[in-house]
Amino acid sequence: MDLNKILKGHALDVLKTLPECSINTCVTSPPYWNLRDYKTNPVLWNDGWTGELGAEPDFNLYINHLCDIFDEVKRVLKDDGTCFVNMGDTYGGSSLNCSYAVKTKGKTSFLKDVDHLQKVGHARGKYDKSLLLIPFRFAIEMQNRGWTVRNVIIWHKPNAVPASVKDRFTCDFEYVFFFSKNKKYYFEQQFEPFNPLTYKRKFDDMTETKAKYFQGLGKRKQFLFHQKLLNNELKGRNMRAVWHIGVGSSSKCGHIATYPEKLIEVPIKAGCPENGVVLDPFIGSGTTAAVAEKLNRKWLGIELNPEYIKFAEERLNHE
């Protein structure tokens, strides 16, 4: 398999051409439902619907399309493979992009009739002003299709754009879902500094005396911990699941929805050994590839919009 390149096409079709059990980890951010137009050509889905991913008339259809793609991701992942998916939520009723499906003579067409939509609860009415909880619906469907959900990571954005809303709180975070293909998987533990308050207390608490105390009690684990603390040998504590990472400016890299390099450094380090392969089926401006290269990992990208591919290739050559 040729690596360190972007394959042009619809993720579902391209993934089907890749060999099974060949990728270490997948790190990606798909188009969100009903949010942006990436100007990609309409594609044909397993259920017969044709259109862009994210432009489905109903979010359940979107989740099925997305999970059909991740079924293929699962197939190409090694048995100890993992998958990290960044996704944000959407409010219902903010746009009336919803329609309903009618099947006539085996052909499905989509109609917009607000009264009918209210009855079936897909437009203004049932979901108006409500968070649609799409990331969680997606994660539950992934679980139904056999993935193990290991973490819901909160990506807190300290510099999130202020919102003009006054009747709810401003949303300043997105999610990164961490899935594994099987119960046993490759994972390099990640550390963060100890909480300075507890750390200081542990020191002020006469570490040496405490080590001796635990030794006296035969508590080997605690004894070793205090010894290591004393000798500055500890890497820190196990990394927590709320990550504070600022959003960068998308305009600089010619793509409307890039994620920051910092967001995916930890997933790549944790999920892929050096010289292993990172996959991004929605690679956009090539952020995943840029970070994988910096961290000495191989990568494989898929992208449907040729403009973005050109852009990502220029970025990667430049870097």
Ligand SMILES: C[S@@+](CC[C@H](N)C(=O)[O-])C[C@H]1O[C@@H](n2cnc3c(N)ncnc32)[C@H](O)[C@@H]1O
């Ligand atoms: C949220 S963006 C990813 C941005 C990327 N993480 C970055 O930092 O640049 C989603 C990308 O998926 C691409 N895309 C949309 N539908 C696709 C499909 N069916 N197959 C492959 N790529 C698709 C879009 O063109 C867009 O570049």
